[in-house]
Amino acid sequence: MSKDDNYDYDEETYIPVYRPLKEIEQYELVNALGRLTFFKDDSFLRMQAHNLALVDLFLMDLEYKILAELIETERTPLEAMFLSAQSQMWIFSIYELMRTWKQRVSEIVKWSKAGGLELKIKYYEEMGYNQQGRLRRAKQLKQVLADKSIVGAIENDLRLIHVVYSRLEAIRVLMAKHELVGNPKSVAFMPGYGRINRWCGSLDYELENETAIIGYISRRDIADEVRGLIKATPMSEEDVKAFDLYMRGPKPNKLKDLF
Structure with a gap:
């Protein structure tokens, strides 16, 4: 996987191009997440997305100020410690938000294919009182029950976020658990x-x-x-498998076969 797959680069200098802070609007991150099935119509997911967008703008401003001071003084500013702490907290938060959505819609796909939607709807509705969170879930399941094309839309969305989520999950596990994603016996090299x-x-x-x-x-x-x-389009199943293979890499005992 080349660098071009993850960043915008100047075609002549191959220098990464980041949009100026003044061009980035708070709503962009919220709207991007809002295109995911059942994200936009959940007010609490949207609230968390708005929180992340607000902190994102704050941190971008701090990042540019720290970079300017580093260039001017040729020393790492003390504020970089605060930036490090807040960056990790932001990464943990956006991971949890995306994980929550991913888990929820993945379960909907599983229940739909197993024929269990009606049982889940009954489970969410039979509380004896109006628990609005459960009733919202039941409403979503009723939509899927009435329109099976929603399952296909969810599967497209899962492929859409696959690269972003996989990279996010990998760095989150490195930071939080000091190990490699999917490998609890591993030891991370320089976590955080x-x-x-x-x-x-x-x-x-x-x-x-x-x-x-x-x-x-x-x-x-x-x-x-x-x-x-x-503006992204979902990956194909073949590309998903190829990306996962790239992320895993060869097993250590297979390295000798590469040389």
């Missing part, structure tokens, strides 16, 4: 350590698998990739 990106000021973190450092990702990269979902 970031270097100031020379183009946007966000902290670059290493992405790794069992055999190598496979790239870098920053909080800004994640935010831009999420914003980019508004």
Whole structure:
């Protein structure tokens, strides 16, 4: 997977291009997430998306200020410690928001294919009182029961977010658990350590698998990739498998076969 798949680069200099802060609107991140099935009509998911968008703008401003001070003084500003802490908290938060949506709609697909929607609707509605959260879930399931094309839309959305979510999950697990995603026996190389990106000021973190450092990702990269979902198209199943293979890399005992 080339760098061009994750970032915009100048065609002549191959320097990453980040949009100026003044051109980025708060609604962009919210609208991008809002295109996902059953996200926009959930007021609490939207509320969390707005929170993330507000903090994103605040952190971008701080990132550029820290970068400017680094260039001027040739020393890492003390504020970089605060930026590091807030960047990790923002990454954890957007991961949990996307994980919540992903888990919820994945269950809807599973229940629909297993013929269990009516039982789940009954489960959500039989509380004896009006619990609005459960009633909202029941309403969504009734929509799927009435229109099975929604399942296809969800599956498209899951492929749409696959790269963004997989990279986000990988760095979140590295930071939070100090291990590799899907491998609880592993030990991360440098979990949570970031270097100031020379183009946007966000902290670059290493992405790794069992055999190598496979790239870098920053909080800004994640935010831009999420914003980019508004115009993105779903991956094919073949591309999903190829990307997953790239992320996993070869097993350590297979490295000798590469040389």
